[in-house]
Amino acid sequence: MKRTLTLIFGTLLLLANVVSAKSKTTIDRVEPAFWWAGMVNPELQLLIHGNNISDLDASLSYEGVLLDQVIKVESPNYLFLNLTLKEDVKPGKFPIEFKNAKGKVVFTYEYELKQRREGSAQREGFNNKDIMYLITPDRFVNGDESNDTVDSMLEGVDRENKGGRHGGDIQGIIDHLDYIQDLGFTALWINPLLENNMESYSYHGYSTTDYYKIDPRYGSNELYVTLVEEAKKRGIKIIMDQIENHCGLNHWWTKDLPTADWYNYQELKDKPVTSHQRVTLADPYATEGDKRRHADGWFVDTMPDLNQRNSLLATYLIQNSIWWVEYADLGGIRQDTYPYPDAEFMSDWSGKIMAEYPNFNIVGEEWTSNPALVSRWQRGKVNQNGYVSNSPSMMDFPIQESLVNSLNKEKEPYTQAFNGLYEMLSNDFLYPDPFNLVTFPDNHDTPRFWDQVNHNFDYFKTGLVYIYTTRGIPQIYYGTEIVMGNNDPAGDHGLIREDMPGGWAGDKANVFEGKGLTDQQKEAMDLVKKLTNFRKNTTALQDGELKHFSPVNEVYVMFRFDDKTKVMSIFNKNTEETTINLDHYQEVLMGAKKATDVISGKTYDLTSGTIKVPANSGTMLVVE
Template identity: 55%
Template sequence: MRHYKLLGAFLSLLMIGFHAHAKYEIDRVEPTFWWTGMKNQDLQLMIYGEKISDLKPEVSYQGVTLKQAISVESPNYLFLDLHISPETNPGKFDILFKDVKGKTVKRYAYELKERSQKGEEYKGFDNSDVMYLITPDRFVNGNPDNDNVAGLKEQSDRNFKGGRHGGDIQGIINSLDYIKDMGFTAIWVNPVLENDQETYSYHGYSTTDFYRVDPRFGTNEEYKQLSDQAASKDIKLIMDMILNHCGSEHWWMKDLPSSDWLNYQEGEFVQTNHKKAAILDPYASKIDKEKYFDGWFVKTMPDLNQRNPLMANYLIQNTIWWVEYLNLAGIRMDTYSYPDMDFMAEWTRRVMEEYPNFNIVGEEWSENPALVSYWQKGKENFNGYVSYLPSLMDFPLQGALKKSLQREAVQAYNGGLNTVYEMLANDFLYADPFNLVIFPDNHDMDRFFTQVNGDVGLFKMGVAYVLTMRGIPQLYYGTEVLMQNEGHPGDHGIIRTDFPGGWEGDKVNAFTGEGLSGEQKDAKEFVKRLLNWRKDNKAVQEGKLTHYAPENNDIYVYFRYNADEKVMVVLNKSKNNQTLKLDRFSQLLEGVTQGKDVISGKSFDMKDSIELTADSPMVLELK
């Protein structure tokens, strides 16, 4: 027995000696800092560093309580649950890390900042706005010095359509006056967080650090500068976020916290089946649903397991951190339906609880309005699922608009402009159709001018429709100068072509008009006129909507109106001039005598009929 006691004492001394000489590191603490006065008073810190879970953390700061420390499978992680009381003052405090003998072997200074404004004061994007969607790498190269950054895997190659071209945050800052002058009131910027992938890293959808702007785009401070300068020009910033997946080169991939940090973490690669219908299908198999939610997009995009509560909290806090840090006016959430659906409900609930007047638009890429409407806040779903998502991208209406404007569309009951009319009639499915984001195209689909086969008349009708229809409009950068991808259908590298004039030495400059064709200049002026007019028209921004079923599939009429203003929109898809009799619209034309076309400036007597120009829209202010 004495031998066992001696052996135990020896092992204890050995362990004490081991801990005394162990090298402990703190490589990361995320969130990197936080704020006092948040509505949710709990904060969970992820501490990462060599053998950090061997140590016992302690906190001594008035108002801050360390509730618990959570160890996971990897010894290099420690999660700290803190409670921050409402009375806590901003400031820095030390987190002490002690060994088994109670000796402090590491300390970390953590900061609580003072909030610049309360959550209720964060005003989200709304119907008064029009978004300008920007792919940063392809917009403007404002700082050529950051095109190539030592230590990052992919370097600049403007000759490669799938490579990095050098556009950056500084380029967007430099272009804010142009964006404001055009009439846009919000910018949705594709992701700019670090994407340290081997190839195709420019698009930003393979995040490798959720708290760091990619140095090839700039810095966190420049991102904040963009937000501040945009706000000074009454332009709102909308951040593109991804909760479904990260990049395969994310820093934690070399040392995952636990065996359930990712979906399908071990074994062969399992790709998502993209079967969105399985979400609502009453007959769907378990495996179909599992592969939809848990499967990876591609091998370089590991699918995050939001059912792990530590992962879930990490992602929620990261979102709130960026909203608070940047004073965001909104979020566009990528692939909204692909993560765990219960987590997405909790994510939106937590964000909207912290910022009640905020707005979030989710991407559910389906042309089936029953699938899209399922995710909107206020929808009473058959299975009891409760969502807190305010807005969605209106893919059903976009698809219908594209089909309606095709010249080859069959001129039958469901052909022509009747297609978009019938899709709009499905608005009864949505809890709030006026809070949907409507658009002619985006960064993932053919350019709108390509969709309408280079037909300027159809282009103008589509843009006029988007800018006067219910919802919140969004246009993609370059739409105003007829950018297209003719001959390259679905080619993202061509769809996301560099904006003309965004690089020194460009022969064509869309900012100044130098080198633009007559058609391009005319299109730019058309878009600018409508955008700036829309800024001051409350009827189009937030008024009621009444539309009339197309009697022939070439003419579609709808009205936007409130107590003070009334607008009549007429789309004439016919290749011929038409006479439009007005008696059918008497309900909304009562007391109206004059109409002035916002586009042409012409005035019309609204007594019996008006003459419509072939292949064009008309936006009439009624008096």
């Protein structure tokens, strides 16, 4: 069935780019270019951009649609139309008329309210039943070489430049969805795919230059929808990476900003960079100046800080997020730099998305090892200062850092290597819903996990067993399944986000075909595949109860269980095979007689009261 879509860019439907000889007035953008009938929020704001568009007034006549307000701003090239869509409004097209001062219609724009997908409002977002795979699209697979260089884009492909574009795209992801499905993953978080038309270093995607357009070097809006559809056929939800805090300096509106306060510090020649002092937002003693220096400073000099206190911009950003959820049938949003935008705006942003889609999920990035700071952003948290957040999930950086530190910790008298990890997990009392946190060994911003554990394969495997055992939603970065690493513990982003072997013609190794891989890489892939598929099919590891025992003799034990399955994971930091006394764990074992290793298939007899586990290991057992 052919998809009928309103084209958003280039040509804006018939009369959209009409020019009046007398007024020299044009329309070149209407955003959002279409909307849907039956949304929970009846309000809709249209941004109209065109030369001298403010010389005109707008009017419309369509049953169920009211034009409440026409807003003119400092720039003569913008109009903002505030509409109300009644509950019983029907899908359809209607003209918006633009009239001059004499009341003469200069031109019309045909707007469309589409029919929502059946069950759209009840869509299920990612949750703790899912296992997430993270991709940096430019570095995964080049599935369409014809879009490597696009004339309208400022940066082309240079695969020799670690900070340049390498050519990975949406088609490459579509072509390898079977690989992701075979590994067992049920959710796919892709780093930003929206247009990033910057002169250099544009591949990472975090300098948006058009909020309604997929970057043509990745594909198109229509191809993105195809990706979501193809992923859904395989039981995989697509999570969109979004950025409310900043855009790219080359965003189309930078040369013609609507208002004098669209960007923070817009009036200053030298833009101050953020202090990154996120703690000021929770600090009961923080000064207003310190809070502003964090929240309003530019992320870098090529990323303008958006002023979400401007109500027009705030509405624009909220609608854009909802538009992508509805248009592309998303299964979640990952929100970049969550504590950096205006805090009250983020409460409103997340609240309005969740009001439209009560079963949806949003995961925010609060990059800190302090769980008190992470927890304050999760929905349901009662904060001392009264701040209310509506984001259901957050990235669990505290667990990630504690895991690495515990794995690397040398044995010391009177301490246990896993104490830091045990104690960090014990901080879960801070979170309203710790089972909805996203846990991970690494991501696109951190050094590769393989590098973080100093290329110790035992530590690498132990860490993965922990991530798949503990509460939350596991996230694995592409290439972790083949111990991808680059000997750069400092974490150079261009090296962290290296090309996936086999994603380009002529690659010597091919992950997807299993060619040219070392025995260690094959073992790692087998481990990831077994752990992912086991967790996918084991409810105890999804939302089952969790009990852990404080580390003893360099051994840390965690149980996950429900009425179907009981899983016992043993984390051993001893440098020799270790005998485990099971009496210590009978509170949860409750006389279990045997256990089977999820990875090796080895069976253990528990009736003797002891079992032996390998040195420096993570062992996941199903006990009976």
